[in-house]
Amino acid sequence: MNRVINTPGAWQHLGLALAVALALVLGLGGAAAQPSSEVIAALVAAVVFAYGYRQRPPKLWRVLLLLAFWNALVFAAYALAMQQTGAEGAAFWSAVAAIWLGGWAFVSFVAEVRPRAGSLWARLHPLVAPLVFGVTLLWVWETAVKALEVPKVILPAPSEIGMRFAASLDVLWIDLVQTFVRGTLSGFAIGCGAAVVFALVVDRYAFLRRGLLPVGNFLAALPIIGTAPIFVMWFGFDWPSKAAVVVAMVFFPMLVNTVQGLASTEAMQRDLMRTYSAGWWQTLVTLRLPAAMPFIFNGLKICATLALIGAIVAEFFGSPTRGMGFRISTEVGRLQLDMVWAEITVAALLGSAFYGFWALLEKRVTFWHPSQRSR
Amino acid sequence: MTQTPTSSVIQAQDLGLTFQTNDGPVHALKDVTLTINKGEFVSFIGPSGCGKTTFLRTIADLEQPTAGTLTVNGMSPSEARKARAYGYVFQAAGLYPWRTIGGNIKLPLEIMGFSKAEQKERCARVLELVELAGFEKKFPWQLSGGMQQRASIARALAFDADILLMDEPFGALDEIVRDRLNEELLKLWARTEKTIGFVTHSIPEAVYLSTKIVVMSPRPGRITDIIESPLPKERPLDIRDSQQFIDIAHRVREGLRAGYDEAAE
Amino acid sequence: MTQTPTSSVIQAQDLGLTFQTNDGPVHALKDVTLTINKGEFVSFIGPSGCGKTTFLRTIADLEQPTAGTLTVNGMSPSEARKARAYGYVFQAAGLYPWRTIGGNIKLPLEIMGFSKAEQKERCARVLELVELAGFEKKFPWQLSGGMQQRASIARALAFDADILLMDEPFGALDEIVRDRLNEELLKLWARTEKTIGFVTHSIPEAVYLSTKIVVMSPRPGRITDIIESPLPKERPLDIRDSQQFIDIAHRVREGLRAGYDEAAE
Amino acid sequence: DDITLQLKWVTQAQFGGYYAALENGFYEEEGLDVTIRPGGPDIAPVQVLMGGGADVMVDWMPSALAAREQGAPVVNIAQPFARSGMMLTCLAETGITSPDDFPGRTLGVWFFGNEYPFLSWMNHLGIPTEGGDDGVEVLRQGFNVDPLLQRQADCISTMTYNEYGQVLDAGIPADQLVTFKYEDQGVATLEDGLYVLEENLEDPEFVDRMARFVRASMRGWEWAAENPEEAAMMVLDNDESGAQTEAHQIFMMREVAMLTEGATGRLDEEAYARTVATLLGGGSDPVITAEPEGAFTHVVTDAALN
Amino acid sequence: MKNALPILTIVVAILALWYVAVIPMNAPWERNQAAMRGDQIAFSQIVTNTMNQDRPVLPAPHQVVREMWNSTVVEEFTGRRGWWRSGSLSNRSLIYHGWVTLSATMLGFLIGTGAGILLAIGIVYNRAMDASVMPWAIVSQTIPIIALAPMIIVVLNSIGISGIVPKAIIAAYLSFFPVVVGMVKGLRAPDAMQLDLMKTYSASGANVFSKLRLPTSMPFLFASLKVGIAASLVGTIVGELPVQQGGLGVRLLSGSYYGQTVQIWAALFAAAILAAGLVGIVGMIERRTLRRMGIAA
Numbered sequence A: 001m002n003r004v005i006n007t008p009g010a011w012q013h014l015g016l017a018l019a020v021a022l023a024l025v026l027g028l029g030g031a032a033a034q035p036s037s038e039v040i041a042a043l044v045a046a047v048v049f050a051y052g053y054r055q056r057p058p059k060l061w062r063v064l065l066l067l068a069f070w071n072a073l074v075f076a077a078y079a080l081a082m083q084q085t086g087a088e089g090a091a092f093w094s095a096v097a098a099i100w101l102g103g104w105a106f107v108s109f110v111a112e113v114r115p116r117a118g119s120l121w122a123r124l125h126p127l128v129a130p131l132v133f134g135v136t137l138l139w140v141w142e143t144a145v146k147a148l149e150v151p152k153v154i155l156p157a158p159s160e161i162g163m164r165f166a167a168s169l170d171v172l173w174i175d176l177v178q179t180f181v182r183g184t185l186s187g188f189a190i191g192c193g194a195a196v197v198f199a200l201v202v203d204r205y206a207f208l209r210r211g212l213l214p215v216g217n218f219l220a221a222l223p224i225i226g227t228a229p230i231f232v233m234w235f236g237f238d239w240p241s242k243a244a245v246v247v248a249m250v251f252f253p254m255l256v257n258t259v260q261g262l263a264s265t266e267a268m269q270r271d272l273m274r275t276y277s278a279g280w281w282q283t284l285v286t287l288r289l290p291a292a293m294p295f296i297f298n299g300l301k302i303c304a305t306l307a308l309i310g311a312i313v314a315e316f317f318g319s320p321t322r323g324m325g326f327r328i329s330t331e332v333g334r335l336q337l338d339m340v341w342a343e344i345t346v347a348a349l350l351g352s353a354f355y356g357f358w359a360l361l362e363k364r365v366t367f368w369h370p371s372q373r374s375r
Numbered sequence B, C: 001m002t003q004t005p006t007s008s009v010i011q012a013q014d015l016g017l018t019f020q021t022n023d024g025p026v027h028a029l030k031d032v033t034l035t036i037n038k039g040e041f042v043s044f045i046g047p048s049g050c051g052k053t054t055f056l057r058t059i060a061d062l063e064q065p066t067a068g069t070l071t072v073n074g075m076s077p078s079e080a081r082k083a084r085a086y087g088y089v090f091q092a093a094g095l096y097p098w099r100t101i102g103g104n105i106k107l108p109l110e111i112m113g114f115s116k117a118e119q120k121e122r123c124a125r126v127l128e129l130v131e132l133a134g135f136e137k138k139f140p141w142q143l144s145g146g147m148q149q150r151a152s153i154a155r156a157l158a159f160d161a162d163i164l165l166m167d168e169p170f171g172a173l174d175e176i177v178r179d180r181l182n183e184e185l186l187k188l189w190a191r192t193e194k195t196i197g198f199v200t201h202s203i204p205e206a207v208y209l210s211t212k213i214v215v216m217s218p219r220p221g222r223i224t225d226i227i228e229s230p231l232p233k234e235r236p237l238d239i240r241d242s243q244q245f246i247d248i249a250h251r252v253r254e255g256l257r258a259g260y261d262e263a264a265e
Numbered sequence D: 001d002d003i004t005l006q007l008k009w010v011t012q013a014q015f016g017g018y019y020a021a022l023e024n025g026f027y028e029e030e031g032l033d034v035t036i037r038p039g040g041p042d043i044a045p046v047q048v049l050m051g052g053g054a055d056v057m058v059d060w061m062p063s064a065l066a067a068r069e070q071g072a073p074v075v076n077i078a079q080p081f082a083r084s085g086m087m088l089t090c091l092a093e094t095g096i097t098s099p100d101d102f103p104g105r106t107l108g109v110w111f112f113g114n115e116y117p118f119l120s121w122m123n124h125l126g127i128p129t130e131g132g133d134d135g136v137e138v139l140r141q142g143f144n145v146d147p148l149l150q151r152q153a154d155c156i157s158t159m160t161y162n163e164y165g166q167v168l169d170a171g172i173p174a175d176q177l178v179t180f181k182y183e184d185q186g187v188a189t190l191e192d193g194l195y196v197l198e199e200n201l202e203d204p205e206f207v208d209r210m211a212r213f214v215r216a217s218m219r220g221w222e223w224a225a226e227n228p229e230e231a232a233m234m235v236l237d238n239d240e241s242g243a244q245t246e247a248h249q250i251f252m253m254r255e256v257a258m259l260t261e262g263a264t265g266r267l268d269e270e271a272y273a274r275t276v277a278t279l280l281g282g283g284s285d286p287v288i289t290a291e292p293e294g295a296f297t298h299v300v301t302d303a304a305l306n
Numbered sequence E: 001m002k003n004a005l006p007i008l009t010i011v012v013a014i015l016a017l018w019y020v021a022v023i024p025m026n027a028p029w030e031r032n033q034a035a036m037r038g039d040q041i042a043f044s045q046i047v048t049n050t051m052n053q054d055r056p057v058l059p060a061p062h063q064v065v066r067e068m069w070n071s072t073v074v075e076e077f078t079g080r081r082g083w084w085r086s087g088s089l090s091n092r093s094l095i096y097h098g099w100v101t102l103s104a105t106m107l108g109f110l111i112g113t114g115a116g117i118l119l120a121i122g123i124v125y126n127r128a129m130d131a132s133v134m135p136w137a138i139v140s141q142t143i144p145i146i147a148l149a150p151m152i153i154v155v156l157n158s159i160g161i162s163g164i165v166p167k168a169i170i171a172a173y174l175s176f177f178p179v180v181v182g183m184v185k186g187l188r189a190p191d192a193m194q195l196d197l198m199k200t201y202s203a204s205g206a207n208v209f210s211k212l213r214l215p216t217s218m219p220f221l222f223a224s225l226k227v228g229i230a231a232s233l234v235g236t237i238v239g240e241l242p243v244q245q246g247g248l249g250v251r252l253l254s255g256s257y258y259g260q261t262v263q264i265w266a267a268l269f270a271a272a273i274l275a276a277g278l279v280g281i282v283g284m285i286e287r288r289t290l291r292r293m294g295i296a297a
């Protein structure tokens, strides 16, 4: 019994089997729009393969069974997507649930594998789970939109978004340059740079720290929905006003993190510097900045997501006729929802990449920190 | 009395230090009067919380006394600190995790402006001394606790301060390594004429190393006995079996016990 | 040979444990064969990094051996753990900072489902034992390092496990308190017939406390000597001046040194 | 019967007729229980209609026709606004006197589907909208008049009944302003019409409900045109944001009355044809690519007005 | 209270800077108006005028304060729809709009925090979720919510959910993330020895959670709650824009539609005060809890 519940992916596998059984039973009712027999066959095969995998056969078998399991799922998903007619009943949704649970079980199986350190597989391994998760999510979205016949003007299907994405690369690129390269990056650099410099000043004068941080936290709470139009009024329609919004958004998170980081040295470490009679700069460079790095990177990561959103939001309140925020708000009005989602996709990819960039750099710079050495 | 020097390096007169805490004042030190001469090796021993660390920190200008006077080399502790008179080994290793062992040892050398070549040479020398040659490129967390402690001793030795203050430096080491490092420390001290202040919980260690043993007692932290060691400067390990040694150890133990019983009331 | 019991509690046969690290395998334990009988007091002594902690952890099912067999009370360590056979004192105090001293001591009692009244009574009893009565309501950070260590000992004693595993429990204490706790521990052991595994760096402590002293040596961690103590079960503190005591201590020291020199090659 | 009306914009006198009908009980007299839902920025009323959140919506024809082409089958059932109130307002100090002066200027334009008449106009004039010396620099104007007041743009989009009044209120007298009404430029498109989903019209009961709704609404519009002050107060009473001022809403009500003047609610097919022509001539990226079919119907107004 | 003087100093300095900035920011308008009238304007006149414009580029502080006073106390006590006359809060007062925003913020915060904690528990206890969910949680925060909000509102409306809930859901969307990040960190904060101790007691999963992981996560949780509640407020404001049924967000937006700069600033500060108050309350609860736990002195 323990085995049934406690091994990785066990209850997902159980759920998968139940959902398939349900689809079978309901499908026997025989209405037209039930999952086709190929779908059911593939799903049953998936249940069997997963069962075989969970019996922990020798290594080669495990790899083969895992691949077979995945392929069965993909086949079932594809076949189900192909036969959508729009009048699906409970059996259809059971099959959808089965595929979703199957994906989850697959992720559980893969997550449990501990690849050998240093191998190529070890590098790819962390990507598998999120990718499978994402693909499953997209598939459920696609299936649901098609099956429920959700109007295109409310929520387009991922495939439509993808097509629109591929067809509009030029426009997307122009918008990306306007919003990310001009607005986001400049604002991010100015905001974070200023925050770090300011943190050093504030850190030096306790009076400033005690006065500025509370006031600064208060000012940081001014919602950008209100400040963005004001910045457009002050700095014009083009990217400077977007950069200003970004600066306003990232400045205080970065400041707070840096100040906290600079204060994060241990008493003994500071005492050591005192016994060396080290100067302020020496202490800063050799002790406080290195010790602050985990916090600084924390701030940079938070600001990376804030910055892009800030620039996009700012464009909602006035812009030249390009930019991601401009496009999104304009295309909503034209009911070109696929274009809207294509831009949202760009934003998500870009934001994640920007975040990932800082996360990678963090790994290199703060390799010494316990949080980077093990979980 | 085998000690050579006579000029006093550290002079405390009626020194007192009271911490203000929420629960009221804590008298960490009270009426401490002590003279340490140049080239002396002084051990501090006493029950936990009696103020040994606090006294060492006060000498190094890491705490400010609240009563009495304290001079170091005729200056205030703060001036002495700015003249870089101290090497300090803390109770815990306190290495910077983002620097290698070599980098940690070079840290004070960088700050004090030694040349690159000199840094390298000194680093190699002290690593040798604490038996860590070959670990220069490792990071602190890759070493066992004892090794880290030794690295921190090496760091304090690297820049040849005149006054070496060591707070239980060998606490985390096993007996054998400890014996060996005791010997090394004695040799170093004999060679360089440094003045050393040394906190320990081990009576044999205190007796073996010191020219002067200061026994302290808590609440309030104060000195209950000062024992000048009659042992010769040259001390083989088996001196610990000599009667003289056992007698001193006995006196220290009695002093400790007395302070303890008193505090228990 | 003064030991009473004969039934074996812990039995290790060719036990090995290898850690896989990025730098390659570390052989923490190799070919360890040892039998511990019920009611024995076994000390482990050896240089830093020789695998004392690892062995204790393996007994307590906190590490999995990679070779050989290990049984505890005839069961696997994992089953023994689930039967709550162990009290474990870690090398560092490891009190939960969000619980008072009393709360920390009651933690295992809560988990094991003792009644409120029983919790209270046991807590008071063990606090008394480690001389911390009156500190029940304090938080760990309000105590000195030595007091915290004692609290952690009290925590392990509170629930009367048959097997007590203690990893350098007295490392942070000064000699006087240490002596006193040594006596208490011996009394407790004599009264309760517990089986005790005890790691220490101090040779006198090992000799004073144990019925069996296991000397270990590093790289790979293994047993180099097992000394059955001929000392009587009743041991006043001054037994440490007896010739028998000194002889055993000498043998332990020699064993240690041998292991050390060998490893240095 | 319940009816939910989705407005295109926030509560203001632009929709005074509906509020007047509501407050005066005209809907009740027709046996209707009407809920008016204000719109807002970035809410496309078509989405609400498609999502089933409303039965009928107020929308502008360009965006309704665009929606139709996107597969959202909305149909105009009535057209209370006979004329367009959109215009381009320039500062006289810029020296602009006619569209010929536009090249090299910066113009503020509303997007969100409202840009098509403008693009069509520029297309007629042969002025590129990508900037440069012989083109115009287009700004995506927020829904306020700041760009003009701050001199960030030479001209901005205004409605006769709203933003234009704000410019005057701000202290710039009418003689300092030059306006270009889309009506006068021949690129006017139909504004504020009532639209429903095509499939609903197959249900006679629904048509009947809408007929009563349109009848009551038109009564409301007539009443509002005659009693602008009271109508403005009704709007204010329904304004959740509490941001409007009495004076401005009265101004707006009066101006809106000029746009509804003479309208029966029945769509003028000539105006419809002109709207479609304007939209089809929208330049490189037209909002609609083909002549729409079945985009309006008279069945409701015919039922309502007889 | 030793912070009072520094804060006061900074506030005074900011006010002074602000007043100074008001002049050059608002002066162009005065000059333009003068030029339009065809006369010259003296500098002293410019200074006095810029302090009291109707549509200032940068309102003077006293204008903002006056507007806040008028749209709270004055409106409620003397306004036609004020609480004093009508017995209910006036929709022209910031108190009413603040309340609308606050209620959605609190609901969203509760939903977001609950979801965040559950997700964090899932991530810590389920390897599959650990491997797959976290990257997508990050992705979710890179999507511009202001673009999604109207669609979310429309979709929820179409399935019959309206009123406070859609706004709260958007608020929750923004506030769950900091909670997840903080809680995952916090639940994983116990060190190896603390976990080993539990193992030697052979403690059940529930015991390990309630007696070890939960207590260690508390400081992390509170740090995240402070970020989360501020994010929740932003989410509510974003959600209010398309709903247009009161709230500080509507106030901000309609202020901008009708060019009422001072009204925008008043709403802006009201939102910041609300955020500061909420964060302050969380901080107070934090101090109490942690002190009772003995973590904070």
Ligand SMILES: Nc1ncnc2c1ncn2[C@@H]1O[C@H](COP(=O)(O)OP(=O)(O)OP(=O)(O)O)[C@@H](O)[C@H]1O
Binding pocket: B019, B020, B021, B026, B027, B028, B046, B047, B048, B049, B050, B051, B052, B053, B054, B055, B221, C144, C145, C146
């Ligand atoms: N920063 C401080 N604030 C308040 N009290 C302190 C502080 N530092 C030390 N104390 C108190 O001062 C007394 C002396 O502490 P000190 O650290 O000098 O003891 P010690 O002799 O070094 O003990 P140990 O052997 O445990 O290291 C103790 O009672 C301690 O609680």
Ligand SMILES: Nc1ncnc2c1ncn2[C@@H]1O[C@H](COP(=O)(O)OP(=O)(O)OP(=O)(O)O)[C@@H](O)[C@H]1O
Binding pocket: B144, B145, B146, C019, C020, C021, C026, C027, C028, C047, C048, C049, C050, C051, C052, C053, C054, C055, C091, C221
């Ligand atoms: N988790 C681990 N991963 C890799 N190596 C380890 C691990 N734990 C211990 N070791 C290694 O195993 C060996 C034995 O370690 P152990 O902690 O048992 O030593 P010890 O005898 O307790 O030393 P000490 O007296 O310093 O406590 C050491 O070389 C250590 O570096």
Ligand SMILES: Cc1ncc(C[n+]2csc(CCO)c2C)c(N)n1
Binding pocket: D008, D009, D014, D040, D041, D042, D043, D060, D110, D112, D114, D143, D159, D161, D162, D163
């Ligand atoms: C969603 C949407 N936003 C703005 C407009 C343009 N517009 C039409 S009426 C009006 C109010 C101004 O008084 C404005 C700004 C629109 N048509 N649709």
Ligand SMILES: [Mg+2]
Binding pocket: B052, B053, B054, B091, B167
């Ligand atoms: Mg100390």
Ligand SMILES: [Mg+2]
Binding pocket: C052, C053, C054, C091, C167
């Ligand atoms: Mg150990």
